[in-house]
Amino acid sequence: MKFVLPKLGFGLMRLPRLEDGTIDVEQTKVMVDHFLDAGLKYFDTAYVYEGSEEATKKALVERYPRESYYLTSKLNAGDWAAKDAESAKKELEISLERTGAGYFDFYLLHALSKNNIDNYDKYGIWDFVKEAKAKGLVKHYGFSFHDQPEVLDEILTNHPDVEFVQLQINYADWDNPAVNSRKCYEVCVKHGKQVVVMEPIKGGTLANPPKQIRDIFEEADPNASVASWAVRFAASLENVMVVLSGMSNIAQMDDNISYMKDFKPFNEDEKAVIEKAQEVLRSIEQIPCTGCHYCTGGCPMQIRIPDIFTAMNQKLIFDNMEGASRRYANVTKDGGLASSCIHCLQCEDACPQHIEITSWLEKAAEVFE
Ligand code: SF4
Ligand code: SF4
Known part of the structure; x- marks a missing residue:
């Protein structure tokens, strides 16, 4: 089955927050309205995104007909999120309750890697999502992935029923050996799986790249935002079904919408511009941190x-x-x-x-x- 969706998805991990740290639901409502008004439909939350599912209920589910959007959530069986099979499986019920959505259009096993894959196997999560699909609680299921291409190849070989894969893809990590976006993407193509892209702007880093890179983009097109190059790079890949952008304010959203509403893939000149930027980036040493915060919850010294x-x-x-x-x-x-x-x-x-x-x-x- 080939999914044909509007190519921009709203990542609900970095929603705007009030001074007390809670999600700014009123601002989120405005963003949801802009997004849907532009004809876009895909919303991505997760059990472990603190406060996100509850905010999704208030800003989206309670305000729009259920069939007018696609909602995605995720089950995390990693040690830090679930202590056993029962608590991992319970996440689906809790996510459905928090969102009030009735069902998820897309449902993912969250952040698979060789460090946590055993939990998904031994807790029986693969069968669990198939049963959830049979019950109509989940329309389609896949997984998000953070590891090397060989691990991905093995998972897709063992689980051919998976309908899509979510990968970290951006022009900076395309050939970065720590992430290997390109090779992971190619594994998905080989297995005939469409790809949802996460971190196209690398946790915001590519919205504010080094000056040399900014200059390359601005010279190529003074009217395009720097971030637009990153999002369009991912969206231009043929096997990509949707690109998630973790938008935190209206300005970011309106910029994204301006070039993704009627999306056009890169032409040959634009591809050459990205290649030039990749070459410059490769020459600068940096820490490939995406700001996902998976590391901080268990730090005994509360190091940020x-x-x-x-x-x-x-x-x-x-x-x-x-x-x-x-x-x-x-x-x-x-x-x-x-x-x-x-x-x-x-x-x-x-x-x-x-x-x-x-x-x-x-x-x-x-x-x-
Ligand atoms: S936030 Fe922590 S877990 Fe996430 S990429 Fe950075 S160092 Fe790694
Ligand atoms: S104490 Fe050091 S090694 Fe341990 S979790 Fe914190 S940062 Fe990591």
């Missing part, structure tokens, strides 16, 4: 790892020591210095990008402390 890495990348990519130091001081003002790491390695086990977190923290301590 992705925030420290943002500061470190500001230094590495932009050589902005003043701004980076200010950011580091702000992130660590209540404790959690990079040097307080006790090397328990919980974070490295949880990191889908396989970043050597402890060694980068040592470097951050050297630079900032």
Whole structure:
């Protein structure tokens, strides 16, 4: 079955927040309205996105006919999210209750990698989602994936019924060995699976790339936003069914809508521009952190790892020591210095990008402390 959907999806992981840290539901409603008004339909939440499913209920489900949009959620059987088979399976019931959606159009096993695949097998989650589909609670199921292409190939060989795969694809990670977007995409093509793209802007990093890259894009098209190059790169891949953008405000959404409403794939000149940007990016060292926060929940020292890495990348990519130091001081003002790491390695086990977190923290301590 080939899914033909509007190509832009609304990732509900980074919704706008109020000062008290809760999701700004009123602002989310405005964003949902803009998105649907543009003829777009795909919304992506997850059991582990704090507050997101409840906000989705208020901003979307209670305000629009159920058949007017597609809603996706995810079941996470990783150790940090589910302690046993029962609690993992219970996530579907809880997600349905939180969203009030009645069913999910697309349902994913969340963030598969060789570190957690055993849990999905031993908890019987593959059969569980098939049963959920037979009951109509889930229309289609797939999985999101954070590992190397060989692992993906093995999973798709063992589970040929999977209907789609969600992958991290962006022009910066296309040939990045830690992510291997291109090879993973090719594995999906080989198995005849369509792809949902996550992190097309690499957690926001590619909306603010190094000056050399910004210059390349602005010279090629002064009217296109820098982020548009990243989103259109992913959407131009033939086997991609939807590209998720984790929009946090109306400005980002309106920019995305402006070029994705009537999406046109890259032409040959635009492909050459991206190749030039990739070449420049390869020459700059940086930490490939997407800000997913999977590493922080279990850190015994409450180290704000992705925030420290943002500061470190500001230094590495932009050589902005003043701004980076200010950011580091702000992130660590209540404790959690990079040097307080006790090397328990919980974070490295949880990191889908396989970043050597402890060694980068040592470097951050050297630079900032
Ligand atoms: S290795 Fe360090 S940063 Fe990672 S979880 Fe342990 S204490 Fe926290
Ligand atoms: S270090 Fe890894 S787990 Fe932590 S936020 Fe970055 S990418 Fe995610």
